[in-house]
Amino acid sequence: MKTEKSFTNNAMIDQLIENIQKKGNPSVVGLDPTLQMMPGFLKEEFFGKYGRTPEAAGRMFAEFNRRIIDAVAETVPAVKPQIAMYEKYGLPGLQAYDETCRYAAEAGLTVIGDIKRGDISSTAAAYAAHLEGAEIEGERVHTWREDMVTVNPYLGTDGIAPFTEACRAQDRGIFVLVRTSNPSSAELQELELSDGRKLYEAVADLTIQWGENCVGSYGYSDVGAVVGATHRAQGEALRARMPHTFFLVPGYGAQGGTADDVAGFFDRDGLGAIISSSRGITAAYQKDAKYTEHDFAEAAAEAALRMRDALRSALSL
């Protein structure tokens, strides 16, 4: 599937792969803050300063994330902030999302915005600003700071094209929702089509097409796929079906997926997938009595190391 339009140097997927290789760790920390996850001393500080307001939540999340990023930046190649957790708190929440993206990028991490946007063509082009910024009177302004984002396929090619154009023109990447990790995902994604495929396989085949012109020097495309760790056999079959498609794999840890479950999502060289864990890393301090809330960043660092080692072991790296 490599084409003459392939990147050789700057494909975002190449940058992600090189980050993974440098850290020896195909995992990504999901930054999905909740108030429940915040240590009491941060709540006291920020509710004290800003009241029980969205601004307090946003500023607290940004501070929490900075400390988590500092703690894991040596270990992990990427972070994946889930924009919904910030959008919940309105504009101050989204400011924390943006600050988190910028802080992680400055720390040398690949920033995967879990935004799951999808709309008709002209509207999808507006969402593509997450990757390429907005043009204002002939000048490009970077209104957001993600390297890659997740996108929803339900609207078809014209809703994806603005993102794939940004992949090519601005060296960015996307992950198309193919097979999500949640319990109800089968309701639509596993519907059987008259041609014998399941719906998610049809989405997989479209994703292959969408990525054909963005294959980088490791043989993987800037157009990747979201494939949940909770679907082991399907993930392994998709690995064979989509040899040039990199997988973003949620559902590890808190949602039940293990390192053994996801080993078959990788290729023989140990590439082809990046496994995401959120609460399992960022709220690790709440799961083990040996930590106090003041150890939250250290607990996250240790959880990230354990995840790295579990994946290395399962992949025999």
Add this chain to the structure above:
Amino acid sequence: MKTEKSFTNNAMIDQLIENIQKKGNPSVVGLDPTLQMMPGFLKEEFFGKYGRTPEAAGRMFAEFNRRIIDAVAETVPAVKPQIAMYEKYGLPGLQAYDETCRYAAEAGLTVIGDIKRGDISSTAAAYAAHLEGAEIEGERVHTWREDMVTVNPYLGTDGIAPFTEACRAQDRGIFVLVRTSNPSSAELQELELSDGRKLYEAVADLTIQWGENCVGSYGYSDVGAVVGATHRAQGEALRARMPHTFFLVPGYGAQGGTADDVAGFFDRDGLGAIISSSRGITAAYQKDAKYTEHDFAEAAAEAALRMRDALRSALSL
């Protein structure tokens, strides 16, 4: 499909229907601003004050929308801001989205946020803040100000449930993407299933289920469906298939749909659908040489009246 849990008084869909009846107009103005759509005198003013910045774009959009809302508020029951057009410009853009929602709500209009969000359960619950706000230390804060929002079904029931819970608990409404108006929408939505249905019909059937417990006093559910004006026959068939599902219908005007195309999306009483037009209203001043850019609000008001009258005539209201 009416159930004992039906609302009688406060269902959001009842409020929308009563707004439609009061105005005698089943249409909604899409507020999807672009810089191309802005009159030169507004560009001069805002770029002059704030430079060529996202802040200029956001403040300009908010001002443009306020004047459009003032001009159409007597004629139309609802507005539908498309969040992507604001999100493109980052936080200042989203501030304009929020101000637009609040201004329209104060003008007595039903605010339909075209956000097309969709994610796994805990994340979808965060997005449901658009409808129900966020709880901060036991206090509910309204971080956004929409009455209804559009949602994406690809993740299945657990991704929709937080929104339907908000419909019931907070008297809000949603429209599920069933059959979108864009050219590529058939790629997935018209895939034939092994049971003979098309995918969009399977989504329609799920949407019926999701709305069963939220039927208001006019027989329509707070859980509606997006059905594009560009699919006349399918819209008419869906009207019969989904007797309790209210339709939000994009694709009128600039995308090609006419009043005759959408007449069959309504029930015999002229209820059951609300037709959306965006550029056709808000950029009307650019389509007719009789207007100068200073007439943009008046041109929008006249276009909204023409659309109302075309729908009234097609529906014999």
